Amino acid sequence: METYDVIVIGAGHNGLVCASYLLKQGYKVLLLEKRPVPGGAATTEEAIPEQAPGFKFNLCAIDHEFIFHAPVIEELELHKYGLKYLHCDPHTFCPHPDGKYFLGHKSLEQTHQEIAKYSQHDADNYLQFIQYWSQLMSAIAPWFNAPPQAIIKLAKNYGKQNILDILAVAGSKNKALDFIRNMVTSPEDLLNEWFDTEIVKAPLARLAAEIGAAPSQKGITAGLMMLAMRHHPGMARPQGGTGALTDSLVKLVTSLGGKILTDQTVKEVLIDDQNKAVGVKVNQNQEYRATKGVISNIDVQRLFLQLVKPEAIPPKLLNRVARRIVNNNETILKIDCALSEVPKFTAYDRDDLNHLIGTVLISDSVAHVEQAHSLANMGQIPDSNPSMYLDVPSVLDPTLAPEGQHTLWIEFFAPYQIAGKEGTGLNGTGWTDELKNKVADNVMNKLNEYAPNIKNSLIARRVESPAELGARLGSYKGNYYHLDMTLDQMIFLRPLPEIANYTTPIKNLYLTGAGTHPGGSISGMPGRNCAQVFLSQQNSLIYQARQSLESWFSN
Ligand SMILES: Cc1cc2nc3c(=O)[nH]c(=O)nc-3n(C[C@H](O)[C@H](O)[C@H](O)COP(=O)(O)OP(=O)(O)OC[C@H]3O[C@@H](n4cnc5c(N)ncnc54)[C@H](O)[C@@H]3O)c2cc1C
Numbered sequence: 001m002e003t004y005d006v007i008v009i010g011a012g013h014n015g016l017v018c019a020s021y022l023l024k025q026g027y028k029v030l031l032l033e034k035r036p037v038p039g040g041a042a043t044t045e046e047a048i049p050e051q052a053p054g055f056k057f058n059l060c061a062i063d064h065e066f067i068f069h070a071p072v073i074e075e076l077e078l079h080k081y082g083l084k085y086l087h088c089d090p091h092t093f094c095p096h097p098d099g100k101y102f103l104g105h106k107s108l109e110q111t112h113q114e115i116a117k118y119s120q121h122d123a124d125n126y127l128q129f130i131q132y133w134s135q136l137m138s139a140i141a142p143w144f145n146a147p148p149q150a151i152i153k154l155a156k157n158y159g160k161q162n163i164l165d166i167l168a169v170a171g172s173k174n175k176a177l178d179f180i181r182n183m184v185t186s187p188e189d190l191l192n193e194w195f196d197t198e199i200v201k202a203p204l205a206r207l208a209a210e211i212g213a214a215p216s217q218k219g220i221t222a223g224l225m226m227l228a229m230r231h232h233p234g235m236a237r238p239q240g241g242t243g244a245l246t247d248s249l250v251k252l253v254t255s256l257g258g259k260i261l262t263d264q265t266v267k268e269v270l271i272d273d274q275n276k277a278v279g280v281k282v283n284q285n286q287e288y289r290a291t292k293g294v295i296s297n298i299d300v301q302r303l304f305l306q307l308v309k310p311e312a313i314p315p316k317l318l319n320r321v322a323r324r325i326v327n328n329n330e331t332i333l334k335i336d337c338a339l340s341e342v343p344k345f346t347a348y349d350r351d352d353l354n355h356l357i358g359t360v361l362i363s364d365s366v367a368h369v370e371q372a373h374s375l376a377n378m379g380q381i382p383d384s385n386p387s388m389y390l391d392v393p394s395v396l397d398p399t400l401a402p403e404g405q406h407t408l409w410i411e412f413f414a415p416y417q418i419a420g421k422e423g424t425g426l427n428g429t430g431w432t433d434e435l436k437n438k439v440a441d442n443v444m445n446k447l448n449e450y451a452p453n454i455k456n457s458l459i460a461r462r463v464e465s466p467a468e469l470g471a472r473l474g475s476y477k478g479n480y481y482h483l484d485m486t487l488d489q490m491i492f493l494r495p496l497p498e499i500a501n502y503t504t505p506i507k508n509l510y511l512t513g514a515g516t517h518p519g520g521s522i523s524g525m526p527g528r529n530c531a532q533v534f535l536s537q538q539n540s541l542i543y544q545a546r547q548s549l550e551s552w553f554s555n
Helices: 013-024 108-116 120-144 151-156 160-170 173-184 187-194 198-211 221-234 243-255 300-307 315-323 366-377 433-450 466-473 525-539 541-554
Strands: 002-009 029-032 085-087 092-095 101-104 236-238 259-261 266-271 277-282 287-296 330-339 359-362 388-391 406-415 458-464 509-511
Touching: 002 013, 002 277, 013 029, 013 243, 013 525, 029 287, 092 198, 101 108, 101 198, 101 221, 108 120, 120 160, 120 198, 120 221, 160 173, 173 221, 187 198, 187 221, 187 366, 198 221, 198 359, 198 366, 236 243, 243 259, 266 287, 266 300, 287 300, 287 525, 300 315, 330 366, 330 433, 330 466, 359 433, 366 406, 388 433, 406 433, 433 458, 458 466, 509 525
Parallel strands: 002 029, 002 287, 029 259, 092 359, 287 509
Antiparallel strands: 085 236, 092 101, 266 277, 277 287, 330 406, 330 458, 359 388, 388 406
């Protein structure tokens, strides 16, 4: 039986980041990944090899922002392992049916000019609004890069600018109260307070709702930082696709002696009679032993409800994991297309492809976004008038498609469980091949209204239903952030207050990944924070003494 210091369940980018920090400190690490390739929701794959050879698709994540608030890339020197970012400027294009459009540049001034063509009021307010959310991001970013209950580590992350930004956002009684109100209200309410036109409101609402809830929902205003982050620090994509980030981490891990085994689904965490995690069992009953830790890159619901024997978990905690953690019914129907030519958006009146460098949002109004999320949550498919988020990644990075041809990435929010179709289709969700293709047709018909050459330029497409996405990632209800990202499940509440510090009541069993602080998206922060907790426990004298005593008694 093979023995390691640490076993990581899942080789998503957070598992790989966590492993990298441990390997750098000399630990012997094994990562076990259920899919044939590492990366989880951070892969780039030639996913339609027969009909569209040479086209590379980001099956999940594409646009990176959060990672630039983390020190992971620099600390791990990922550029030495081939990682190169291409910056998106402009970053957001939102064409409207009446021929107007929002074009967000990295420069606030340039964006101000674009909006002023339609509304001076909204253009001026946009500057202030984005400044507020950028300052808020800077004020809280140090929280993201420390375990949420490690006050000293957290304090050390604060520099002069972060403190100035805290003062700007909450430096007086009125500002502080306004800040609280801003956090607990809804994006829709704030957008109505600040702006008159849908030109500004609709893209802001669409990106805010990427947090996974309708813009009318209270307590999800943090999502408004999504557009602010595209101005500062900016949005970028790894050359070669998101999978290039994973590739660089894989190279780093293996160069440090780490081992990654794919096609290895962990079925059980092995726990000894001292209630300590000592290894894992994978498919075909193969066992691997870990002397210092088992780290889970999958969320605590999957871990505790599927892989750990219930007797090992305090009953109250088990109940809270099962019932208090929330996953709504909204997930993604993903469409990846190979195109023979670049999409031609009729609204765009310039002779360049700048509008296709970043994201294209089909989001006509706040109400349009509202429908996209609230119908999905209720089990209905919002495809009578689809809103969508799309990218044409090969415009910024021609290495992703054969010369002159293009890839198209479409994200369409859809229910995991279709209402009234319980018990039918894949995993009882109601999703069938016929249905997913019908929905994809409706999505592409809508897109064709904005870019009329889309349908005729289609070489091939891959449609992944919510049920298929859930099965591929293994996440509950296909949740693209492992667990919902609403305020009640964030920071020191993620996934639950009593296990928000990456540790569990089972000795040597740790949590990382999107289901831990600070949550989903490409950031590497959960992986790095978990590594910090593990390492500081290992280095603590009390911990070392306890380990020695335990091994002395067991001998
Ligand atoms: C369609 C989609 C689009 C997205 N777009 C963006 C975007 O543009 N920008 C952005 O920042 N974020 C985006 N996200 C979110 C982001 O991709 C994820 O939050 C992030 O990749 C999660 O990383 P992770 O390492 O925490 O978890 P994961 O990537 O989920 O990794 C967990 C790993 O564990 C493996 N695993 C599961 N069960 C087992 C088991 N029993 N045994 C062994 N291995 C197991 C999985 O296969 C997976 O590899 C998107 C997500 C989705 C689904």
